[in-house]
Amino acid sequence: MEPPRPSPGPSGTPGTPTTRPKQAEITPAGGLNLRESPSSSGAKLATIPQGTLITLLEEQAGWYKTTFADQTGWVAAEYLTLVDPSGSDNQPDKPAEPKTRQGVITAANGLNLRDNPSSSGEKLVTIPKDATIQILAEQSGWYQTTYETKTGWISAEYVSLIPSEASDPPPASPPAPKKGKSTAANGLNLRATPAAAGEKITTVPGGTLFEIIEEENGWYKISFDSHTGWVSGEYVEIVENTDEDKADDAKADEPAVNPNPPSEETLPEITIDLSVNGTVYILGGSGVISSTAQSIIEGKAFSKYKENLRDFPPLPAEIKKEEPPEEEEPDDPEEPAPPVDTEYDPSREVPVDPFIDIPEYALAGKVIMLDPGHGGPDPGASGPSKTHEKDNTLPIALALKDILTQAGAEVLMTREDDSSPCTASKYTELEDLKARVALANSCNADLFISIHNDAFTNPAVNGTTVFYSAANPKNVESLHLAGSIRTSVIDIIKTTDRGVKPGNLYVLNNTKIPAILLEIAFISNPYEEARLQNQTFRENAAAGIFRGIYAYFTTPIPKD
Template identity: 55%
Template sequence: MKKIVISIIASLTLILILPLFAQASPLAYPIERLAGEDRVETAIDISNKGWQSANAVILCEYSDYADSIASTPFAVSLNAPILLTEGNSLDTRVIGELRRLNPQRVILLGGTGVLKPSIEKDLMKLGLTSDQIERIGGKDRYETSVLLAQRLSSSSLILANGDDFPDALSAASYAGIQQIPVVLTSNTLPGSVIDYYQKTKPQHLIVIGGEGVIPSENLIKNKFVVETRLGGQDRYETNAKVVSSMQSSYTSDNLFLASGLTFPDAVAGTVLASKYKAPLLLSEKNDIPPSVYALMRGHMKVEPPVQNQDTSLKTGKITANGGLRLRDTPSTTGSILLTIPHGETITISGQENQWYKTTYQSNTGWVSADYVKIASANTADLTLNGNVFILGGAGVISTQAQKIIEGKASSTYPDNLRDFPSLPSGINKPEPPSRGDNNTTPPSVPEDSKTYDPSTEVLIDPFNGYPAAALKGKTILVDPGHGGPDPGSIGPTQTYEKDNTLAIALELKKILEQAGATVILTRSNDVSLAKDYSEVNDLQARVNLANSSNADLLISIHNDAFTNPEPNGTSTFYDSRNPKSNESMHLANSIQTAFTNSIKTQNRGVKESRLYVLANTNMPAVLIETAFITNPYEEARLQNPTFHKNVAAVIFHGIYKYYKDPIPQS
C-alpha cells in the first residue's frame, strides 16, 4: 500500500513539474495583432493592413454597435474600410487616416443622434462635398439593417438578433464574402423586418441563434420560411457552428480572432476578414472557448513543434503594423522615445511583466511584449496552418490567450487538453503549375492531374464549316465578368478571373464581328462600369447597358471557383426569371454542347440559377463558367492565348447553332 501511495505521489509530482504548455494537442499558429491604443486606433490599424487607398469609407460611432453590426456585406460591396469615431466630432486620428485613404465617398452609419451633424462639417473641411457624404440610418437598429440590406441584391437573407452583437458578427465575414444581407431582429419581429422579408421574398433564409433569441413561433406567425438555423449553447458555440457550416466559402488559411465580449474591434475587422475570405472567430479574454479551440485545432495542417525548454530571451521581431512605440518606462503612460518600424528585429536585454527592454538607435527603453515575436530555434513552417490575426490589444484578447494560440501555454479548459487527431509534422507545398517555360516531362499520373502543357492546345479555326456572315444583322452584348476593384476569383498562382474573362471577350468580339455581328462590350479594359463602385451598382450598370443597347443576345463570361482545387469543367447558366427564359435555356444548351465537344472540358451541364444580370435583362442571356481558376491545370490553361481563342470560337459555334436550330417544343 505504501508503494502505491509513493507511486501516486511521484506521478503527481511529475505531472506538476511538466511545462504548462506540454498539453496533448496544443494549437500552433503564427500571430499578428491588429491593434492600437484604443478602438479608434485599432480600426485604423485594420484599415492600414487592408487598404492603401479607398474609394469609399464607412464611419461608425465607436461606442454604439447597433448600427454597425449589419454593415459588413455593404462595406465589402464598396471595398470600404470601417473607421470609428466619437459621435460629436471627427477624431483627429481618423482625419489623418481619411487623408491617407483619400476617399471620394464617406458613408455615416446611424442618425444624427449617433453621429452629430458636426461630423459632416468636419468632413467638408477635408475637401469632401455634400454630394460625397451620405448617411444611412433608420429610426432604430432594425430599420438601419434593412436600409443596408436594400443596397444589396441576393436571393438569400441572414437573420440575427440585434439586441446583442455576437450572432451577427459570427456570420459577418461569410455574409460579406457571399454578399448576403444581414438583417437584425429582436425576440419579436420588427415591422420594418417583416415588410422587407415580404417584399424581397428571399429563397434562402438563414437564422443565426437559437430559439431563445429568435423564436420559431414568431417566424412561423409571419410566414418566414427558415431554410437553416445555426445556434449553440452560447455565443462561442454558435460562432463555431456558423463558421463550420459555411466553411466552403472561406478560401484563406488565415483566421481572424476577436473578443466575444466587446464589439468595436470585430466590427472593423469583419470587412478585412471578408477581403481575405477568412472566418471571424470569437474568444474570451484569457482563454479559447472549447468549441472555438476545437475548430482552430481542426483547421491546423501540421502538428506544433516540440517546445524548446530554454526560455531565455534573445531577439524578437516587431509585429505591430504601424510600428511599435519605445517608451522610457514599462508602462503605456511612459514617454514615447521613438517608434520601431514593423518587421524590425530587436535585441531583448530584460523583461518586466509584459514589457521587453531593448535598445534601438541608441535609445534604451521598453516595448510591449504583445507586439514582439520571439525568435525560435524551431524550423517547422507553422505558416502552413495560416496566420491568426488578433483584433485588438491585450485588454480584449490577453497575452495568455495569445500564448495558447501559439502553443506556448495551456488552456484551462479540460476539453481543450484532450487528444485531438494527430497531424503530420510537415507537408510539402504544391509546385505551381507549369507555364510552358520548361521541357521537363511530367511524371506518369492520371490525366486530370498532369501539369498543363500549352503546346497541346491546338488552335481551332472558328469558320471551318461555318458560312460567311453567319451572324449578319445580329447585335450581341459580350460581358466579361468582374473588373476594376473586383478581381473576381483568384487562382493558386494569384491570377485574376477579371483578366481571363476580358481576354476571352476580346477574342470573341473579333470572331463575332468577322461573322457579321455588331458587338458591344460591357468593358474593354480593367474598369468597373459603375461610377460609384459597389457590386450592386456594377451589376446594375451592366443591366442598364444591355437593355439600352437593343442587343439580341447577352453572353456573360466567367471562371468557376471552389475551395477544393480538384473540381474542373464548364457550366452554362440561365435564369428562369428572364423574360426570354426559354430562349436563354436553348442558347445555354447550344453553347454548352459546342464547348464540351470541342474544348474537351468536363461537361458540368446547363444549370438554372438566380443571377442578377440574367434575370433583369430583356434579351436571351447566359453566363458561361469557362473553367475552374482554382484548379491548377485549368488555371494554367486559362493563361494560354490559344485557349482564349478556342473558347471564343466555340461560343461563336454555340451562338450559330442557337440561330440555326429552332427551340425544341418541349
C-alpha cells in the first residue's frame, strides 16, 4: 500500500531548495516499488531493495521521482528516510543510525540457529559455512539473526563480522570437505534440484555415507551411484566432530571420524555366518551368497540393477536355528485395538500471532491479489456435514486480508462476499475462471493467491497441497512461492504435508504474475471439515499464508 505522504512542514517549503535533502534511504523490509507514475496504480517498473540510497529528482503529491537500475519512476515518500548530504541542521539532531551489521559463518560444518541465546536452546536449523547473515541483536556472546524464515540465536564465537565500510564480505577460504550419512530409514530421495518438487533421480539407502559437494537452502549436493543431485539436509547427519555450538552438536570425547572414503571401519559391523552349508535367508529363500551380495546387504555396495534398489527387511545379526512349531492350542485371539480417536476438539486450536519476528510494515509497497475459491452459484466441494467449500475459503481470505493490510500491503480480492466475479450474461464455470484471471492480470499485483479446500471419494484422505503451474510465465517464482507457503502453513496448522505439485489449473496457467493455488485441507474428511468450520483454524491458516508470503519476499529464489 502506498498512501499519499503528508505535505512537508515549513522547514521543507518549496522556497528553500538549498536545504532540502537530495537523497533518501528505502526503509520497507521487502523493498519499495518503483512505479511509472506518482500513484499506487501506476505500472511497476522495479523493486528497490531495503537500505538502498537513492537520489531524489522531483517531488509531487507525496511521491518522489528517482532513478534505479537504469529506470526512472516514482516511489512513495512515506517509506523513505531522508538524508541530508550537506550535513545542515534541517534534520533533527540525532546520531546516525548504524546499518544492520553483517557476519559470515566460520564453523566448518555450519552453525546451529537456536531458539534462545544458549547452547541448550532448541536447534531450529543449521546455517552453512560462509553464509552471510544479518545481525539483529546481541546478547551474552550470541547474535540474533534470521535464516530460512526462522529467527533465533547463534554463537558469536563462530561468526566473522564484516566491516561496515566493506561492500562485500572478505573472501572465504575453500570449505573443508565434509561427509554426511542418510538417516532416513526407508532411504533418501536424490533430486535434480534442491527442492521437494525436484525430479527424483534415485534413492540413497539409509545409513549411506557420502561426501557433501555443496549446500543450498537446507539441501546437500552429493554424488551417489554415478548420479549427482540434491538430498534434504533434514535427513542427513554430518559425521565430523565439531565444537558444542557447531552443526550436529558432536561431543569432544567422541572418536574422530576416519576422513577416508567409507569403508568397513566406518560402518556398523554385522556378523553373518557365511561358512559353507551355512544357511542365509534372502527374500524368503535360502542359499550360500557371494561376498558382493553380502556387501550389498550390509549397505557397503549397491547393485547395478535398478530393480534391486528397493527396501528389504533388515537381516538379523545372527541366523538362529528354526524351532518347530508348538502343538499347543492357540490362545484366544486378542481383542482388536480401539479405533484412533478422531473426535474433533476445538480447544486444540490455539491462536497464533502471525507477526512474531516479522518487522512492522514488512510488506509495504506490495500488492497482493487474493482469490477465495468458488462463490455465488458455485458452492465448490461439500463435506459430510453438508458444509460448502465457498463458505470456508472466503473467511480465510478475509482474515488474510486483515493481516496483509496490517503488514503494509495493498490487498485486492476477486470476491468479498458470496458472489462470483463473472460478469458474463450467462454464468459458467469457465467464465468465472476467466473473470478471476482478468482481474489478476489487470491490477499490477505482485502475487496471486487462490484459496481452496480439497476433496476425495475416500473420506480418510487428508492434508495440505500447494499447486503451481509450469505454464505460468513466472513459473520459477511461483514454485518458490508455493514452497514458502507450504512450509509456513503446515508449520502452523499441523496438517499432513502433501507437498508442492505442478497443476494444470486455469487460474495458474493464464495469470502473468507469480501464482499458487492452496488446498488448505480436505472438506471430505470429517475431522478436517470440522477444523475448517473453526474461526481460530481459519485465522491460523491465514497466518501461515502470510508468513509464507513474507518468506517469499525475503529469501532468494533457489537456483536450478
